[in-house]
Every structure is written in structure tokens, then in C-alpha cells.
Amino acid sequence: MSYDWEFGPVLARIDMLLIGLLNTVKIAAVSICLGVLIGLLLAFLRLSPRRILRFPAAAFIEFYRNTPPIVHFFWFFYALPVLLSVSLSPYLAAVLALSTQSGAFYAEVFRGGIVSVERGQWEGARALGMTRSALMRRVILPQAFARMIPPFTERSFELLKTTALASTLAYADLLYQAMLVNAETFRPLEVYTTIAVMYLVLLVTASQLGRYAEHRLTAYQ
Amino acid sequence: MNYTPDFSIVTDNWIVLMRGLVVTIELWIPSVLFGLAIGFLIAQMRLSPRRLLSVPSLVYVELFRDTPVLIQLIWFYYAFPLLIGAQLSPFSAALLGLSLNTSAYCAEIFRGGIRSIHRGQMEAAKAIGMTQAQAMRRVILPQVVKRMLPAFTNRMIEVAKMSSLASVISVHELMYQGRLLSATYYRPFEILTAVAFIYFVLIYPGTFLAGRFEKRLARSN
Numbered sequence: 322m323s324y325d326w327e328f329g330p331v332l333a334r335i336d337m338l339l340i341g342l343l344n345t346v347k348i349a350a351v352s353i354c355l356g357v358l359i360g361l362l363l364a365f366l367r368l369s370p371r372r373i374l375r376f377p378a379a380a381f382i383e384f385y386r387n388t389p390p391i392v393h394f395f396w397f398f399y400a401l402p403v404l405l406s407v408s409l410s411p412y413l414a415a416v417l418a419l420s421t422q423s424g425a426f427y428a429e430v431f432r433g434g435i436v437s438v439e440r441g442q443w444e445g446a447r448a449l450g451m452t453r454s455a456l457m458r459r460v461i462l463p464q465a466f467a468r469m470i471p472p473f474t475e476r477s478f479e480l481l482k483t484t485a486l487a488s489t490l491a492y493a494d495l496l497y498q499a500m501l502v503n504a505e506t507f508r509p510l511e512v513y514t515t516i517a518v519m520y521l522v523l524l525v526t527a528s529q530l531g532r533y534a535e536h537r538l539t540a541y542q
Numbered sequence: 543m544n545y546t547p548d549f550s551i552v553t554d555n556w557i558v559l560m561r562g563l564v565v566t567i568e569l570w571i572p573s574v575l576f577g578l579a580i581g582f583l584i585a586q587m588r589l590s591p592r593r594l595l596s597v598p599s600l601v602y603v604e605l606f607r608d609t610p611v612l613i614q615l616i617w618f619y620y621a622f623p624l625l626i627g628a629q630l631s632p633f634s635a636a637l638l639g640l641s642l643n644t645s646a647y648c649a650e651i652f653r654g655g656i657r658s659i660h661r662g663q664m665e666a667a668k669a670i671g672m673t674q675a676q677a678m679r680r681v682i683l684p685q686v687v688k689r690m691l692p693a694f695t696n697r698m699i700e701v702a703k704m705s706s707l708a709s710v711i712s713v714h715e716l717m718y719q720g721r722l723l724s725a726t727y728y729r730p731f732e733i734l735t736a737v738a739f740i741y742f743v744l745i746y747p748g749t750f751l752a753g754r755f756e757k758r759l760a761r762s763n
Contacts, residue, residue, distance in 0.1 A: 324625055384738075387699075387745040389706035391717060392738045399730035404545050485610035489710060496613060509620040517609050517617060524608040 330506040331515050341498030342519055348415060348494060349481045355420035356480065360427025367432050378428070385425035390483050393418040398490045415487035423480045430476060434469035435461060467539050474531035481527055485520075495519060551729045552736040562719030563740060569636060569705045569715060574698050576637075577644025584645055585652035599649070606646035612707050615639040619711040636708035644701050651693045655686035692759060695752035702745050716740060 331338075366378035385393070398414035409417070438461050446456040488497035499516040503509050552559070587599035606614065619635035630638070659682050667677035709718035720737035724730040 324627070383746070383749075384742060387749055388738045388741045389703040389717065391706045391709065392720075392734065392741060395717075395721065395724075395730070396734045396738060399724060400734045401731075403731045404547075406545065482610040485612045486707075488612075496610075496616070503620070510622075510624045513613065513617045513621040517613050520609045520613055521605070525604075528608070 324510065326511065327508060328511050328515070330508055331502060331511045334502045334505065337498050337502055338495065338516060338519065341493060341495035341516075342523065344492070344498075345481075345484050345494045345523070348412070348419065348487055348492070349477075349484050352416055352419035352423060352480060352484070353477050355416065356423035356427050359420055359424025360431055363424060363428035364431035364435070367428060368435065382425045382428050385422050386429070390418065390422055391486055391489065393422050394486050394490055411487065411490040411492040415484075415490055415492050419480060419483060419487075422483070423476060426476045426479075427473070430469055430472045431465075433472065434465035437468055438464050467542065470535050470538055474528075474535060478524065478528055478531065481524060482520075545731070547732055548729070549732050549736070551723075551727055551732050555723050555727075555733075558719050558723060559716065559736065559740060562714060562716035563744070565633075565713065565715040566702075566705050566717075566744070569633070569640065569708060569713065570702050573637060573640035573644055573701050573705070576641035577648050577697070577701070578694070580641065580645035581648025582652055584649035585656065588649060588653050589656060603646045603649055606643050607650075611639070611643050611704050612710060614643055615707055615711055632708070632711045632713045635711060636705075636713045640701060640704060640708075643704070644697060647697055647700075648694070651690050651697065654693075655690040656682055658689060659685055688759065688762075692752050692755040695748055695755060699745055699748040699752065702741075702748070706741070 363378050363382060366374045367382065369375050369378075394415060397418045398409060398411065401414075401417075402408050442460055442464065443456065446460040451459065484494060485496045487494045488500065491497060495516055499512050503512045506512065584599050584602060587595040588603070590596050615636055618639040619630065619632060622635070622638075623630050656678075663681055663685075664677055667681045668674075672680065705715060706717040708715055709721060712718060716737060720733055724733040727733070
């Protein structure tokens, strides 16, 4: 336990790490937005009364929920380009992997919120003569929305952690930048400890923001 | 879209992928077991009225839950050996990282479960002369195991998925073998798709089981 900590060389390259941090935030934000769109589409299909729509959406969701994210990253970066004979940048492949994967999880969040609304609410609205879209808009979604918020923030938090995998495709996120700094300084202990703290600060801030948003959005209850 | 997939590359190298699967399982099951054991101890510390025990365990749990698991694996492989002055094999670094990560999540499951039992039960058990450990074993745990089962099954699924990250620190598990094969034969589409399906077959039974446990629990309440 006689290791001499030497943070100087790492702190001298803090600008590289900050660029990485910025890229991590960027890829997470883009993937959350796209993931929500994919999730909405999947949830809509999954709740359809038609089997032909429901079944493929369910298969897609189950497949993504039961395979490791790193497989998705490699699949989008190495396998998809072969299939389509196009070439994807690491950024694009990582965004595709993150947003489809989180889309599958978001779909379950949205669906879970909608089906959790009690049957009496559906029956009551129908008894008043509302159409399906009016019933959804006026009765179900406002109640479901509040229940979706906690699992939604939790999923987004998980996504933010998963962005670290983009480094395996050589996307310049925080972890990748740290590998570069490590190659220049040969100080793995300091470099990886520094970025662990940076991730910690980022994630704790994100979870506090999430909690604050949750509190504000459900304040009417 | 004029690519013709040729899955014979997968069947020819089946044995390599199966060897990887064995290592995945060797990493997965011990990580879950160590995670449960350490997590139980951490939960006891978290529930302790002494701040000297509860505060460090809180820091431990938050540290592991609020940083990406990939960073933890890399830290244990590249940084931690400098601190202890001994080399760690990729497998032991991965096992250490995954076990400790899992223990943090398991601690929260144990804590939530134990706290869900009314305080009166512990008081009554002590009133009839049981020690803390006896009351835990005879009164509290038998009641909470059922409640915690879905959460633990979900954790097992997560660990199976996380084990694929060990490929980044070159543990020769399934994902690593898949990456190696696809680089060797330049057939990423067939091989990575096959790897994804093997993971699906490994993980899906757990998801199915967790769903069943949840339903049964909902009925019994």
C-alpha cells in the first residue's frame, strides 16, 4: 500500500476529459430523445388489439431486454454495415444501439403506466360515451403519465451509464478519452479514479435532477 | 441488401462459442452468489443504528450504483492492482468487479425487504428472548424471501448481461469469443447475431421466471 498518488499529469490533461464528458452527455441526450420516440411507437404497437402489430413489437422488446447492450453496440457497428453495405460512424452506431435498446425499455414503461390504470376508469369513461381516443386523452393518459415518471427517470439513468460502452467503438466519450490520457501518462490508477469521480458527479447530478423533475411533475397530486 | 448470410461459419465454430458460454456461466453464477452474500452483510450495516456502520455502507452502495459497471471493471483490472501491488488476472478482476457491483444492488433489495416487515415482529421476537441473528433467521427472512424473489431474479438477469462487459478486459467469455471469431473470419453479421441469440436463450428463462414470481406475489397479497 505504498503507492504514490500523482494527479498532476492527469489534471494537466483535464481538457481532454472534459471533452469526453461533454460527448457522453451529448450522446445520452440524443439517445434519450430518440429512445422515447421508438418507445412510444413500440408501446402503441404493443397495445394494439391486432395481433399482427402486437406480436412483432413484443418480440422486438423481449429480444432487446434479454440481450446484453454490448452485443447491440457491436452488432450495429460491425454487422449492420455488412448487411446494408453502408458504413456507420462510431457515433451513429452507438446512438442506434442506445436508442433502440432504451426504446424497448421505454416501451415497457409507457405500456406499464397505461395498463396500470384501473379497469373502472376505462369502463366509466366508455359508459359516458367517450371514443377510444377521447378516453385515452382525457382519462387514462393523465393518470398513467404520473406513474410513468419514476421508471422513466430510472431507465434514463441506466442509459446514461450504458453510454460508457460507446468507448468500445472508439467514440470519444469520457471513458475513451480516459484511455487516451492513460496512454499518454501511464497513470491508470489516477486516470480511472478521476473519471469514476466524474461519472459519479454526473450521475448523482442527473438523479437529483430526475428526482426534482419527478417532484414537480407530480406536485398536483 | 444483396448480402447473403452464411451461417455455416457459426456451426463450424460452435465449439468456440460454447467454450465462451462456459466461461460466461463461470463468471455469472459466482458473481451472483458472492453478490448475495456480501450484499446481505452490507444491508445489515445499512440497517444498523450506529452511524459508523451505516454511513460507510451507504457510500459503498451509492459508489457502485452511480458509476458505470464498465468503469468499475476497468478500474479493478488496470488501477486496483497498482494499489495492492499485485497483478490480477482478467477473470479475477471481472469477478471482483461484478460481485461487488451486484452486492451493492442486492444490499438495497435486502434492506427494502427487511424494512417492509413491521417493526413489531422484531420486537416481539426479541421479547421472547431471541437474539438479533435468531430473529432475523427465524422470523424476518422467511417472510421476506418471497417478496424479494422477483427483484433477485431481475438482478441475476442483469449480472448475466453485465458479464458480457468482461470481454473488454479480455476475459475469454462468450462476447469475447464472438468478437474474436468475427474479426478472424470477417463474418460479423452471422457471428454477432448468433452470439445475441445465445445470450437470449441464456437470459430469457430468467425474465420469464421473474414475471411468474411477480404474478404469484401479486396474487398472494
